[in-house]
Amino acid sequence: xxxxxxxxxxxxxxxxxxxxxxxxxxxxxxxxxxxxxxxxxxxxxxxxxxxxxxxxxxxxxxxxxxxxxxxxxxxxxxxxxxxxxxxxxxxxxxxxxxxxxxxxxxxxxxxxxxxxxxxxxxxxxxxxxxxxxxxxxxxxxxxxxxxxxxxxxxxxxxxxxxxxxxxxxxxxxxxxxxxxxxxxxxxxxxxxxxxxxxxxxxxxxxxxxxxxxxxxxxxxxxxxxxxxxxxxxxxxxxxxxxxxxxxxxxxxxxxxxxxxxxxxxxxxxxxxxxxxxxxxxxxxxxxxxxxxxxxxxxxxxxxxxxxxxxxxxxxxxxxxxxxxxxxxxxxxxxxxxxxxxxxxxxxxxxxxxxx
Amino acid sequence: xxxxxxxxxxxxxxxxxxxxxxxxxxxxxxxxxxxxxxxxxxxxxxxxxxxxxxxxxxxxxxxxxxxxxxxxxxxxxxxxxxxxxxxxxxxxxxxxxxxxxxxxxxxxxxxxxxxxxxxxxxxxxxxxxxxxxxxxxxxxxxxxxxxxxxxxxxxxxxxxxxxxxxxxxxxxxxxxxxxxxxxxxxxxxxxxxxxxxxxxxxxxxxxxxxxxxxxxxxxxxxxxxxxxxxxxxxxxxxxxxxxxxxxxxxx
Numbered sequence: 001x002x003x004x005x006x007x008x009x010x011x012x013x014x015x016x017x018x019x020x021x022x023x024x025x026x027x028x029x030x031x032x033x034x035x036x037x038x039x040x041x042x043x044x045x046x047x048x049x050x051x052x053x054x055x056x057x058x059x060x061x062x063x064x065x066x067x068x069x070x071x072x073x074x075x076x077x078x079x080x081x082x083x084x085x086x087x088x089x090x091x092x093x094x095x096x097x098x099x100x101x102x103x104x105x106x107x108x109x110x111x112x113x114x115x116x117x118x119x120x121x122x123x124x125x126x127x128x129x130x131x132x133x134x135x136x137x138x139x140x141x142x143x144x145x146x147x148x149x150x151x152x153x154x155x156x157x158x159x160x161x162x163x164x165x166x167x168x169x170x171x172x173x174x175x176x177x178x179x180x181x182x183x184x185x186x187x188x189x190x191x192x193x194x195x196x197x198x199x200x201x202x203x204x205x206x207x208x209x210x211x212x213x214x215x216x217x218x219x220x221x222x223x224x225x226x227x228x229x230x231x232x233x234x235x236x237x238x239x240x241x242x243x244x245x246x247x248x249x250x251x252x253x254x255x256x257x258x259x260x261x262x263x264x265x266x267x268x269x270x271x272x273x274x275x276x277x278x279x280x281x282x283x284x285x286x287x288x289x290x291x292x293x294x295x296x297x298x299x300x301x302x303x304x305x306x307x308x309x310x311x312x313x314x315x316x317x318x319x320x321x322x323x324x325x326x327x328x329x330x331x332x333x334x335x336x337x338x339x340x341x342x343x344x345x346x347x348x349x350x351x352x353x354x355x
Numbered sequence: 356x357x358x359x360x361x362x363x364x365x366x367x368x369x370x371x372x373x374x375x376x377x378x379x380x381x382x383x384x385x386x387x388x389x390x391x392x393x394x395x396x397x398x399x400x401x402x403x404x405x406x407x408x409x410x411x412x413x414x415x416x417x418x419x420x421x422x423x424x425x426x427x428x429x430x431x432x433x434x435x436x437x438x439x440x441x442x443x444x445x446x447x448x449x450x451x452x453x454x455x456x457x458x459x460x461x462x463x464x465x466x467x468x469x470x471x472x473x474x475x476x477x478x479x480x481x482x483x484x485x486x487x488x489x490x491x492x493x494x495x496x497x498x499x500x501x502x503x504x505x506x507x508x509x510x511x512x513x514x515x516x517x518x519x520x521x522x523x524x525x526x527x528x529x530x531x532x533x534x535x536x537x538x539x540x541x542x543x544x545x546x547x548x549x550x551x552x553x554x555x556x557x558x559x560x561x562x563x564x565x566x567x568x569x570x571x572x573x574x575x576x577x578x579x580x581x582x583x584x585x586x587x588x589x590x591x592x593x594x595x596x597x598x599x600x601x602x603x604x605x606x
Contacts, residue, residue, distance in 0.1 A: 170438050170439045177459070181373030182369050270414075273395070300514050332511060339511075
């Protein structure tokens, strides 16, 4: 199972935030100097205050400077190493700076007061870790809050958009007309189509309300959808679902594959005189699941807009659920049509998704 | 009255069969001389068989029903069949062109049959080119602006939704497309792109740069008066040239 990253990847530094954090740091530095003086450590309040300000500010800046580096990390362990390293660098730099500011040339200070230097660095590290921990935790909490709100907003939006797209009069009336026509001519077919359509509506409506669903569940929705359309389109629609049993237990955000299939049918196959084939494949490589929807239809016109739930909405939901690790990309399929790929981390529990 | 001949065009077989059965019940004298499953097929039938009436589904693969009707030059009477096209119906409503809504009801079809017979007696088909023009326009959903950019990527061609693009920048013979996933090269020039992209979304900020306004995070003005654009989520920035600085002056 993939590790969960500590997420401050959407952290944005504004000038206001920067100066506010700097002021808070200065206040904490003063408090630390006071505490140390009260417990009798150091060479007087002024000297300690100067050290404390230099060290605290240096650690703060060093933490900030580490953010871009931190964003490139793909594992929690790497992230922690980066944070720890930035605190150590900040503590050492701050101590040397403090020595200078206190009128002690660093080299001399290092030689003559080695014991004191060591103590300062140790205390700097101790407070550095405590304060950084609090700062980062608060940042994570506030980011999580924003993310959670956005996810909730998107869940509602997805359900609404889904309902809109399914109740879109053109598809609905076409499907109903087909069923009515078939009642006269081919009752068996009419019943099968009505069953598929009902199953599609039921599974997809239930699915739309969940935060995550099993891949097998989403594929069921897709299958019912394709069954309805294959009655309508006859031999112009051929389809295949090629997903190994071993990854059907993966949890994914609901309705991320169905809209891609819907797009492929409506914009790829329906407008094509010969129709075509839709294939849904999924594979797993390490912690990553790759879901690919391929159609051999008309291909994407540079001016054609996507339809249905909207590719934009899928992309946004993937990003909210998985950050940089949720990807959606489009390619031209050879010899014709479109190939859409989704990449997400493999999770078998709800915990990893939408934390 | 001579026997009337008609064709039916719909891409869905069940619907063709349904209409044929209903017509044979309501109008036994009408002879269905052909059926087509796409626009080109319908046009061929109209040309070869010269029917009096063509029942055309609007949404068909290849040519749409509207396009087929436009190319018949009033040679036969057209009845459009559609599941639901709000705009099309609005556009038809006051016109001589008839339309049927799916699922087709007997009452409605009877009305159409009556209307067709009456018009046949007058023996003049009304000019519906203006109405067709309006319907075609109403059905034209795409904005006409580029929605996708095609870019060579590894051994395939990537399709990039324009909403995902931060900016275009010209580089030698090519144009660089910047997205969150990285940079792609395309052959279209900034000038061509400017003409094809939605002008309210993509702004020219430089001779060689076109920016997606929706991806801008901040625009900073330096002491010297030059503007720098920063984007959401990526650290790139672009300078606005003097010629285009007016775009940001009021911000």
